Amino acid sequence: MSGVTRRVAYRTCPLCEATCGLELHLEDDVPVLARGDRADVFSRGFLCPKGAALPKLEADPDRVRRPLLRTGRGSAAQWREVDWPEAFAVIAERLSAVIDAHGRDAVGVYLGNPTAHNLASLVHGRLMLQGLGTRNVFSASTVDQMPKQVAAGLMFGGALSIPVPDVDRTDHLLMLGANPYESNGSLCTAPDLPGRLEALRARGGRLVVVDPRRTRTAAAADEHLAIVPGTDALFLFALVHVLFAEGRIDPGPHLTPHLDGLGEVERLAADFPPEAVADACGIPAERIRAVARDLAAAPRACVYARIGTCTQEFGTLASWLVDVVNVLTGNLDRPGGAMFTLPAAGSASAGGTPGPGRGVRLGRHASRVRGAPEVFGEFPAACMAEEIETPGPGQIRAMVTVAGNPVCSTPDGPRLDRALDALDFMVSVDIYRNETTRHADVILPAPPLVAKGHYDLALYQLAVRNVANYSPPIRPLAAHETAEWEILARLGAIGMGLGPDADVDALDEALARGLVERAVARPGSNVEGRDPDALMTALAHRRGPERALDVMLRTGPYGDGFGADPAGLSLAALEAEPHGVDLGPLAPRIPGVLRTPTGRIELAPEAIVADVARLRARRDRPATGGLVLVGRRHLRSNNSWMHNVEVLVKGRPRCTLLVHPDDAAARGVVHGGTVRVTSASGAVEVPVEVDDAMRPGVVSLPHGWGHDVDGVDLAVARRHAGVSSNVLTPSDRLDPLSGNAVCNGIAVEVVPCPSP
Numbered sequence: 001m002s003g004v005t006r007r008v009a010y011r012t013c014p015l016c017e018a019t020c021g022l023e024l025h026l027e028d029d030v031p032v033l034a035r036g037d038r039a040d041v042f043s044r045g046f047l048c049p050k051g052a053a054l055p056k057l058e059a060d061p062d063r064v065r066r067p068l069l070r071t072g073r074g075s076a077a078q079w080r081e082v083d084w085p086e087a088f089a090v091i092a093e094r095l096s097a098v099i100d101a102h103g104r105d106a107v108g109v110y111l112g113n114p115t116a117h118n119l120a121s122l123v124h125g126r127l128m129l130q131g132l133g134t135r136n137v138f139s140a141s142t143v144d145q146m147p148k149q150v151a152a153g154l155m156f157g158g159a160l161s162i163p164v165p166d167v168d169r170t171d172h173l174l175m176l177g178a179n180p181y182e183s184n185g186s187l188c189t190a191p192d193l194p195g196r197l198e199a200l201r202a203r204g205g206r207l208v209v210v211d212p213r214r215t216r217t218a219a220a221a222d223e224h225l226a227i228v229p230g231t232d233a234l235f236l237f238a239l240v241h242v243l244f245a246e247g248r249i250d251p252g253p254h255l256t257p258h259l260d261g262l263g264e265v266e267r268l269a270a271d272f273p274p275e276a277v278a279d280a281c282g283i284p285a286e287r288i289r290a291v292a293r294d295l296a297a298a299p300r301a302c303v304y305a306r307i308g309t310c311t312q313e314f315g316t317l318a319s320w321l322v323d324v325v326n327v328l329t330g331n332l333d334r335p336g337g338a339m340f341t342l343p344a345a346g347s348a349s350a351g352g353t354p355g356p357g358r359g360v361r362l363g364r365h366a367s368r369v370r371g372a373p374e375v376f377g378e379f380p381a382a383c384m385a386e387e388i389e390t391p392g393p394g395q396i397r398a399m400v401t402v403a404g405n406p407v408c409s410t411p412d413g414p415r416l417d418r419a420l421d422a423l424d425f426m427v428s429v430d431i432y433r434n435e436t437t438r439h440a441d442v443i444l445p446a447p448p449l450v451a452k453g454h455y456d457l458a459l460y461q462l463a464v465r466n467v468a469n470y471s472p473p474i475r476p477l478a479a480h481e482t483a484e485w486e487i488l489a490r491l492g493a494i495g496m497g498l499g500p501d502a503d504v505d506a507l508d509e510a511l512a513r514g515l516v517e518r519a520v521a522r523p524g525s526n527v528e529g530r531d532p533d534a535l536m537t538a539l540a541h542r543r544g545p546e547r548a549l550d551v552m553l554r555t556g557p558y559g560d561g562f563g564a565d566p567a568g569l570s571l572a573a574l575e576a577e578p579h580g581v582d583l584g585p586l587a588p589r590i591p592g593v594l595r596t597p598t599g600r601i602e603l604a605p606e607a608i609v610a611d612v613a614r615l616r617a618r619r620d621r622p623a624t625g626g627l628v629l630v631g632r633r634h635l636r637s638n639n640s641w642m643h644n645v646e647v648l649v650k651g652r653p654r655c656t657l658l659v660h661p662d663d664a665a666a667r668g669v670v671h672g673g674t675v676r677v678t679s680a681s682g683a684v685e686v687p688v689e690v691d692d693a694m695r696p697g698v699v700s701l702p703h704g705w706g707h708d709v710d711g712v713d714l715a716v717a718r719r720h721a722g723v724s725s726n727v728l729t730p731s732d733r734l735d736p737l738s739g740n741a742v743c744n745g746i747a748v749e750v751v752p753c754p755s756p
């Protein structure tokens with residue numbers, strides 16, 4: 001007992017988008033217990049089983065703690081721990097060799113989901129990308145939310161100008177393709193979103209859920225519409241049609257002066273009356289009409305849609321129509337509707353001059369093999385394998401992955417798996433040796449959570465309240481640990497040809513200076529015209545992402561302006577508030593938030609209008625009668641990477657195929673049996689749960705499983721291996737405007753496996 005130092009620290013949970021406050025109980029700075037922080041200004045004590053398991057995740061003996069160097073391949077692979085100088089020396093030699101021989105585009109980069117929850121990668125990831133200077137950048141965004149970013153970018157002028165549902169004040173929420181009872185919300189940062197939805201209903205509001213499965217969220221709603229996968233854009237267009245046909249368009253005096261393209265939307269919607277889409281959507285015309293009327297009648301209503309509407313054939317169209325409906329019903333940018341956050345650390349739309357802006361440019365260049373357009377500086381993740389496999393100038397011969405597991409999470413994982421195996425060189429910044437990182441020649445471990453600071457730079461741009469919360473590191477880095485920002489900066493330096501021992505502090509200093517110089521040059525900023533040197537001096541005690549964050553906070557919308565407003569925010573102010581700072585409910589931001597070239601809301605962007613013909617063809621496509629596959633999430637799981645924590649995977653297997661009783665009976669499939677699921681790209685064998693929560697004709701399989709492969713170091717996950725649903729996801733089906741993969745609505749055949 002004696003000699004152990006116990007204390008409590010407060011931190012924001014980095015695991016999902018909800019940003020819950022954790023009360024971490026520490027013994028000698030090692031977390032032993034996580035509770036919800038009841039004083040957290042945003043989460044008020046809420047936490048889920050993943051947050052509670054964080055101490056176990058931190059203590060996982062399989063985590064990579066020191067750099068690993070691989071010799072041999074496949075089943076002959078051997079891993080050796082090396083020190084950081086040796087790891088970087090190997091990387092400098094071999095990555096530079098690839099760049100020297102084949103050019104910068106020969107290095108591919110994949111950024112995974114946790115990079116969006118990580119201050120170091122959000123700030124210094126750019127340094128790495130600039131240093132590597134390759135066009136071959138991929139990320140989890142194109143198996144996720146890219147359609148929403150494209151739609152919002154074209155409508156409002158910024159890739160992150162995404163309206164979020166003002167769930168705490170709305171009277172009526174129409175939710176499509178989201179299941180926050182499991183996911184805790186996405187593109188909608190709201191700790192305890194299920195509790196907030198219950199509060200909505202308790203105050204007399206109405207929740208309508210559109211999902212091919214009667215999820216826990218759908219079961220808790222007032223109404224559930226079991227839509228045919230991939231037809232949300234048809235459904236939403238029919239809502240638009242009804243609103244016009246019944247004279248229920250009412251954007252209101254707040255939006256009307258800022259709208260472009262209303263007539264074009266009306267013209268397009270003419271082709272989608274409820275009767276014309278009802279069969280395709282599997283929802284009776286009368287119910288579609290009623291949904292439109294309810295939305296129009298509610299004092300404050302909001303449409304919110306998430307991954308089921310993004311990772312599908314019409315991702316951008318569906319994402320666009322969500323906000324079209326919000327505009328037409330007058331619910332965009334008003335309390336209780338869909339609103340824009342004003343984040344404390346600023347954002348592209350929070351500083352600078354409102355009005356006509358640069359807008360967003362897409363398709364500035366095209367991928368080498370299939371000519372897929374670039375979107376916000378990246379290519380579709382579904383193109384990665386072909387870019388590695390296909391010989392010729394610009395072929396990817398080396399990969400850098402950061403916090404990603406694309407073998408499990410992107411289309412046709414097995415093909416990517418083979419492609420990665422054939423690379424000249426690969427380096428992964430990760431905390432596990434998993435399905436993807438087992439191909440790396442070098443794995444560079446990110447330090448544990450307790451040794452890094454945390455601030456949700458990305459997710460606070462999408463929060464349902466304006467909040468700010470910084471978690472300082474609990475302990476300093478140990479001698480064998482390297483800060484993640486420094487790892488990324490060093491990879492960038494190697495890309496610049498500065499070698500393995502470059503002065504990364506100088507790069508970090510230049511990064512901070514760049515932020516300061518932009519802030520003082522920005523018209524109307526709270527430090528406009530100030531001397532950058534003086535501001536840099538004021539920051540001299542900080543380095544790394546913390547210094548950059550301090551600049552962003554101090555020059556942000558609530559910032560202290562480096563003394564201009566002593567009551568304003570700074571990193572020091574946040575350090576004094578371990579439970580966070582509540583900056584209030586969302587407030588209207590139009591027109592200030594707009595950055596389109598016209599300075600108006602583009603209701604009918606050209607690129608989107610041009611894609612409507614494809615949707616018309618879908619309207620008229622006859623049903624095949626076959627089964628289609630969709631995905632799902634479970635509260636105790638997180639994409640592919642938390643299956644090595646026993647408390648989260650124990651119990652019934654989670655990687656099962658849900659099949660409606662009628663579909664099961666028609667195929668001789670029984671509950672608890674095993675089936676073979678075949679798609680155009682592959683086949684898996686998986687246990688079945690017969691479940692009447694499924695819409696007939698639709699089956700559901702979660703993603704992120706399939707852990708029993710050579711070379712992974714995941715003892716627990718291997719015992720609960722499951723199969724990867726992305727074996728079944730073809731890599732040739734993309735939403736054309738966003739390059740997003742179509743992971744939902746995949747045609748499959750299901751047959752019983754012979755009993756063993």
Ligand SMILES: Nc1nc2c(c(=O)[nH]1)N[C@H]1C(S)=C(S)[C@@H](COP(=O)(O)OP(=O)(O)OC[C@H]3O[C@@H](n4cnc5c(=O)[nH]c(N)nc54)[C@H](O)[C@@H]3O)O[C@H]1N2
Nearest residue numbers: 177178179183186229230306307308633634635637638639
């Ligand atoms: N516990 C847990 N939480 C997570 C994650 C996790 O893996 N586990 N992952 C995190 C990440 S990275 C993300 S992006 C978010 C995602 O958060 P959500 O968007 O809430 O994701 P899901 O829970 O997968 O819910 C998607 C729903 O869409 C439905 N669906 C599928 N196809 C269609 C369709 O064509 N139309 C409609 N209307 N619905 C469809 C599915 O049946 C499913 O119920 O969750 C985050 N939170």
Ligand SMILES: Nc1nc2c(c(=O)[nH]1)N[C@H]1C(S)=C(S)[C@@H](COP(=O)(O)OP(=O)(O)OC[C@H]3O[C@@H](n4cnc5c(=O)[nH]c(N)nc54)[C@H](O)[C@@H]3O)O[C@H]1N2
Nearest residue numbers: 112113144403404405409429430446631639640641703743
């Ligand atoms: N079929 C289908 N496929 C899908 C989806 C779906 O719904 N259906 N969902 C998609 C979505 S929404 C997403 S976001 C993607 C996720 O796709 P990915 O981001 O590729 O996969 P993850 O499983 O999130 O892998 C995260 C990786 O980060 C590592 N990691 C965790 N913490 C840290 C850290 O602090 N630092 C570093 N350096 N590494 C860390 C983990 O060990 C793991 O290797 O999957 C997508 N794939």
Ligand code: SF4
Nearest residue numbers: 013016019020048051
């Ligand atoms: S809901 Fe998300 S942020 Fe909150 S405790 Fe769970 S994993 Fe962490």
Ligand SMILES: [Mo]
Nearest residue numbers: 113140144145
């Ligand atoms: Mo995601």
